[in-house]
Amino acid sequence: MVAGKSQRVVVVGSAGRDLAIGMTSLPEANASAPIERTMERLGGKGANIAAGIRQLNPECSVSLIAVLGVDRAGEAVLEDALDLGIDTACVARRGETSLLVDLVDDSAERRILEQVSPEASVREEDVRSAAMVLGEARVVVLQLRQPVAVLTRAAELAPGAVVVLDGGFDGAVDSELAERLLTRADIVRANGEEAEMLAGHSISSVSDAERAAADLLNRGPSIVSLTVSGSGDLVAWEGDSHFFPFGDEPVVDRTGAGDAYVAGLVTGLLRAEPPRELGRRASAAATTAVQQFGGFTRFAERSRVDG
Template structure:
């Protein structure tokens, strides 16, 4: 049985450490709380999709080690399809370390061996679920040729292609954009995609309009610390960040992409999808670590009060 959404991206052991004060490099601090989670951008998005009631499968890589065993057990407990997660022998599963203090300051460390990135052969092996899905999220932190192959397989099959981030190889950016239905980028990634900074809503609207001319029908760009701009065929809206008690911003973008994709896959209007996406991002900042904790009451509580129409 195939899934509504397939996520092509990173899987990692996410070690979240909460301390009273963030330590300086090379020093230590008393540990208030420590937890090990299924993490990485791909897994975070898959967890969010599952919590939103969307059937989801994950295409990624873990090592043939105890950590990989544990992460796959967690993924299956989260109702995530893992049939096309590759077990790479002789490879250490990726590790993310997120150190967060009580003021919301953080240090982020990452150990991602090259062997934990997807290859074109890995993606080809997952061509059946990718082609059968309603939507495929392709994370552009993976090697650009791999991302391009995943996008091409999905596009050819009529599957919605959601690109997350900016590709590692600028030369393949035009090809990726031409295959995309949706592109979401944070401020830094938006500058990489367009060659121009996106400091405000007006600049984001111009950047989104330019990107839409290159392929995607919907472009979502982060606008500094202010919010997100959603530009699609139904119109262009700016949605400010929801005011909440931010503990850790890790995973907010992953939750946004997942919630947006879930809503679009269920054919909700863009305004509805945008509100749900922003609420999911806000919810994920309320606790340490990138793993989402999404539910209908939480999303209802954090729904943005208004969407500002932007005349691009």
């Protein structure tokens, strides 16, 4: 879809402080358990996606539109993003920085705790302030946990960009706005729960995912990627589809796998790869993520995704 060495990717989504806590087993109620290891750094779906894209495409300019608090935690996250080479000029500062806690045991069972302030959502004024950056974008990733009206405005400010939607619409979303955003989207990606939100019915098999993907393709996007929970990811496009089953690699922590998947998708887009190859690359990126502790995926061994 897009090609060229000089690219700008813009990610609109959440950012915060991510604290991963590993232990042998999660404690029962009113019990305790020793902590085996911890990792603390930038997190949130928007920040994780931006970090993944930047690592996989160091030649690419990656801008993040998100919100961090006016506090020490916000400063630490901002420094982490800058160290990764992410353009943070469009990161707004207000309220308190979101805290995301990932509790995971040796069996990869996890609990996610979130402390997110009302000020943490991206607002329309944040998007308007980033109009120049959006106008230069070749790819724009929109995280659907943000207000749909704001995301729609971001898409409108990026007329020449390939638009990637990540997530699903909940029941409170205005249906007209949701359809408007779907019409503008080029790619839609959703995990198992989010895919069911988009489809309006359960997705427990590949055939269920194929049916849901066909409906979404008729509503605007040219590529749809949906997860069949516990099985794998379906990538569908006009006239064809391919299912990528989950591998047999040992799972350490599933947190951040979806964000890595999106980073892989965007990497394929920047290389103008066909849909089947996009899915292969995205699946490889997610596999890298689940073999690591914490929601931040380290793509130091790029050959695992580029091969």
